[in-house]
Amino acid sequence: KAGVTQTPRYLIKTRGQQVTLSCSPISGHRSVSWYQQTPGQGLQFLFEYFSETQRNKGNFPGRFSGRQFSNSRSEMNVSTLELGDSALYLCASSSTGKETQYFGPGTRLLVL
């Protein structure tokens, strides 16, 4: 079974731009969660989608948004990028709960 895939793997943007990241879950997994990882804050939960509906949301500003498609693929969007948005963005998929979550390789975003 193919693992969780994320595209692109690396991205460089400038302040004020927007970015869209993509995540394809493991086949059959309906839950996709997004995380932001920075050296200072560690791994922080952004949001979770299940069957095209946002089920949980972390404590991030409205510039961070996401969606999930009928095939369970998910995208997250960050608008009006700030320097502090530079981070590794990880997505994870699961079928039966967070205990069985599988992580993708991440997208490393650098905002200049």
Added chain:
Amino acid sequence: EDKVVQSPLSLVVHEGDTVTLNCSYEVTNFRSLLWYKQEKKAPTFLFMLTSSGIEKKSGRLSSILDKKELFSILNITATQTGDSAVYLCAVVWGGSQGNLIFGKGTKLSVKP
């Protein structure tokens, strides 16, 4: 406020040493505690702990949970340079698919 605290934040040892990594937590409706290893990419799953006092073991790694004192430890014996990584502790809480909160991680460096 729910939180997971790991200590130490970083650790440098020499090959052959034994290390103990700590994770304490305060969450409502605890379900399980997870340990991950992260080497510059996606976190990889190590252990899931749900019951107090039952040691989980995999090769040179072992872990145990104390639900009364709200902490877990991860032991690595006879460390090798390949053990160098960030070790993440995460707690799953709440119902349904659950919610996941991560500690900031312990960065372990093993010198030859």
